[in-house]
Amino acid sequence: MKTKVKPKASINIVTLGCSKNLVDSEVLYTQLKGNGLEVTHEAKKDTASIVVINTCGFIDNAKQESIDTILRYVDAKEAGKIDKLYVTGCLSHRYKDDLEKEIPLVDAFFGTNELPRLLKALKADYKHELVGERFLTTPAHFAYLKIAEGCDRPCSFCAIPIMRGKHVSRNMDELVLEANSLAKKGTKELILIAQDLTFYGLDLKGGQTGGRKLKELLERLSDVNGIEWIRLQYAYPAGFPLEILDTMAERENICRYLDMPLQSGSDAMLKHMRRGITREKTEALIETIREKVPGIALRTTLISGYPGETEADFDETYSFVERMRFDRLGIFNYSHEENTHAYSAEDNVPEDVKQERSDEIMALQQTISEELNQNKVGQTVKVLIDRKESGFFVGRTEFDSPEVDNEVLIPAEQYARLGDFVHVKINKAEEFDLYGDIVNI
Numbered sequence: 071m072k073t074k075v076k077p078k079a080s081i082n083i084v085t086l087g088c089s090k091n092l093v094d095s096e097v098l099y100t101q102l103k104g105n106g107l108e109v110t111h112e113a114k115k116d117t118a119s120i121v122v123i124n125t126c127g128f129i130d131n132a133k134q135e136s137i138d139t140i141l142r143y144v145d146a147k148e149a150g151k152i153d154k155l156y157v158t159g160c161l162s163h164r165y166k167d168d169l170e171k172e173i174p175l176v177d178a179f180f181g182t183n184e185l186p187r188l189l190k191a192l193k194a195d196y197k198h199e200l201v202g203e204r205f206l207t208t209p210a211h212f213a214y215l216k217i218a219e220g221c222d223r224p225c226s227f228c229a230i231p232i233m234r235g236k237h238v239s240r241n242m243d244e245l246v247l248e249a250n251s252l253a254k255k256g257t258k259e260l261i262l263i264a265q266d267l268t269f270y271g272l273d274l275k276g277g278q279t280g281g282r283k284l285k286e287l288l289e290r291l292s293d294v295n296g297i298e299w300i301r302l303q304y305a306y307p308a309g310f311p312l313e314i315l316d317t318m319a320e321r322e323n324i325c326r327y328l329d330m331p332l333q334s335g336s337d338a339m340l341k342h343m344r345r346g347i348t349r350e351k352t353e354a355l356i357e358t359i360r361e362k363v364p365g366i367a368l369r370t371t372l373i374s375g376y377p378g379e380t381e382a383d384f385d386e387t388y389s390f391v392e393r394m395r396f397d398r399l400g401i402f403n404y405s406h407e408e409n410t411h412a413y414s415a416e417d418n419v420p421e422d423v424k425q426e427r428s429d430e431i432m433a434l435q436q437t438i439s440e441e442l443n444q445n446k447v448g449q450t451v452k453v454l455i456d457r458k459e460s461g462f463f464v465g466r467t468e469f470d471s472p473e474v475d476n477e478v479l480i481p482a483e484q485y486a487r488l489g490d491f492v493h494v495k496i497n498k499a500e501e502f503d504l505y506g507d508i509v510n511i
Contacts, residue, residue, distance in 0.1 A: 079153075080108040081192060082118035084143075085207070086136050087126025089263050089303075091159055092207060093216045095124045098158075098185065099205045105194035111207050116146050120154040120192065127161035127233055129405035136161040144175045156180065158188055160233040182234055202247040209456060211489030212259035212299075212472060213252050217245055217287065221265035223306060225333075226344045226411035227376065227404065230265055237269050242283065246290050253296035256489065259454060260297055261471060266306045285313045292321045298491065299454070299468060303329040307355055308346035315362040325468040326363055329398075331371040335390025336383035339376055344411065349390060356394055367469035369398035372431060375424030376404045377415035384427050391434055397442060398475050399435040401428045436501045443476070443499035450509060453478045453494045455486050465492070467504075478504045 081102060085095040095111065102109045110118060121143050125136035136159075146152050154177050162169065163181035170179055180188045186196045206213055220235040221228075249260060264270065271283025291300055300323055302314075307330055318324045334340050337349050347355075360366060372387065391399065403424040406417040453465040456472065462479040463486045470476045478494055486492050486508060498505035 079120055079193075080110070080118040081120045081122060082110045082113040082116075083122045083124065084112060084139060085124045086139060087124075087128065087132055087160065089214045089261070090216055090265075091124050091126060093204075093214050093263070094159070094182075094185075096204050096207055098122070098124075098188070099207075100200055100203055101185070101189055101197060102192065102194055103205060104197045104200045104203075105189075107192070107194060111205075116151045119152060120156070121146070121152050122156045122158060122188070122192070125157060125159035125161035127159070127164045128229070129402065129407070131405075133161055140169075140173060140176065144173060147175055156188065156191060158182070158184070163233045164229065202244060202251050204248065204252070206252075206255075206257075208472070209489060210256045211454065211456075212261060213257045214263050215245065215249065215252075215260045215291075216240070216263050217267065217270050218264035222269060223266060224344045224346075224411070226342060227333075227373065227407065229407040229410050232409055234265065237266065237273065239270050239272070239274050239283075242271075242274070242287055242290065245287065246294065249291050249294045249297060253294050258297065258489065258491070259299040259301065260291060261301045261303060262291075263303050265304065267302055267304055268306050268309065268311050282311045284311055285317050288314060288317050288321070288324060292317075292323055298323050299325050301325045301327050301468075301471060303471060305330045307332060307352055310355055312358065312362075315359060318366075319363050326366040327369070327469055327471070328359065328363075328366060329369040329471065333371065333373050334376065334383070335372075335387035335394075336379070337386070339379055339383050339387070342378060342412075342415075343373075343376060349386070353390075353394070367397035368394075369400075369471070369475065370396050372399070372401040374401055374403050374428040374431065375419035375421075377406075377412055377417055377419070379404075379419055379427075384430075388431065388434065391431060391438075395438050395442070396435070397439075397469060399431070399438075400474065401431050403428055439476075440499070440501040443501070443504060446496045446504060447499050448496065450493055450495045450511070451478070451504075451506075453480075453492055455480075455488050455490050455492060457488060458482060465494075476502050476504065478506060480506060480508060484508045 083095050085092050099109050126132040143155050147155050156178050157176050158180040162179045166179045189196050218239045220237045221230050222237040451467045455463050455465040457464050461482050465478045492508045493511045494506040495509045496504050496506040
């Protein structure tokens with residue numbers, strides 16, 4: 071009599087939130103694959119027997135999306151479509167006890183630093199030999215490289231230290247090894263990410279400066295054969311390591327691009343936010359950056375409706391954005407987060423006022439962006455092709471990060487391959503998009 075063979079378990083990883091979460095999911099995927107397990111990421115159909123949700127817990131909207139996703143898969147489990155449901159990531163780390171009580175059908179919740187425990191639950195072992203190896207969920211030609219975990223900054227509004235812990239820099243040799251491995255697999259662009267890139271190396275021994283080592287890391291990554299673009303995201307303005315600007319100016323494969331969240335243009339708000347910098351010092355820093363790296367694109371993020379923000383504070387921020395003319399800008403409404411320093415203050419700016427202020431800032435930025443883009447008409451720029459859709463090849467310049475920044479659209483009847491660099495002459499510009507034709511140089 072033949073015995074019925076139980077089908078091999080398959081695992082689907084669902085990722086929510088930021089690029090740092092995406093990297094964590096890629097590491098998990100790589101470990102599971104290394105254990106010989108069948109794994110998918112963001113499978114379109116509920117065919118996997120096990121689902122792992124990597125959650126975000128940063129602000130209210132992100133938390134709600136995470137809860138909604140968990141409940142969707144709880145329903146799938148109750149309907150017999152999946153056998154096991156595990157939850158990890160920031161929301162799980164922050165609210166584990168509450169979630170276990172409220173959603174008991176989840177088989178287990180894991181924190182952000184509990185990868186070995188999660189692997190054990192999935193009947194897998196942590197394989198040290200896979201350090202530096204990574205399955206990419208992004209197109210092969212670009213990859214996020216997380217150089218540190220956690221944050222030591224005291225920002226009053228931020229719950230990241232609660233969820234991610236203190237700043238811990240990754241070993242530099244390990245990062246260079248990973249960059250080499252990615253380059254050999256076709257990665258051309260590395261996007262450096264962390265809660266704060268500028269703190270990199272303060273907790274490591276040795277190095278050129280005995281302190282921050284971002285400059286040294288940039289130089290070593292720049293030397294990796296095959297890496298044509300290195301992009302910096304999430305740099306904190308207070309105590310900014312000015313020495314990296316010389317490296318950015320000297321090295322052709324380090325993008326003239328910097329993502330530096332500033333949060334406000336009001337001195338009163340910056341003080342309450344515990345940002346450690348004034349508007350005047352911020353403007354001086356921006357001037358220095360633009361002077362040392364001519365043509366650099368600056369991206370920033372602001373908060374609308376922080377507790378106590380008056381019309382005068384908002385006017386200061388509006389004027390600040392008007393003067394600084396950032397190349398890229400995003401703004402989100404303040405979210406009152408438990409256990410943060412700001413939680414003791416009254417969340418006294420009405421939601422509709424928060425949104426009105428956000429809309430005003432974005433309307434201003436749209437005007438600035440269109441003016442800056444119109445200046446590019448007639449120029450020829452280097453573009454990395456990301457995808458093909460709606461009759462266009464869609465790519466980016468060195469001044470644009472994936473998903474959040476401007477794009478360049480090229481008619482699809484022209485010849486290009488995904489992941490290739492092409493030169494494009496810009497013939498049309500809109501608020502957040504450029505249009506052009508491929509030219510030979």
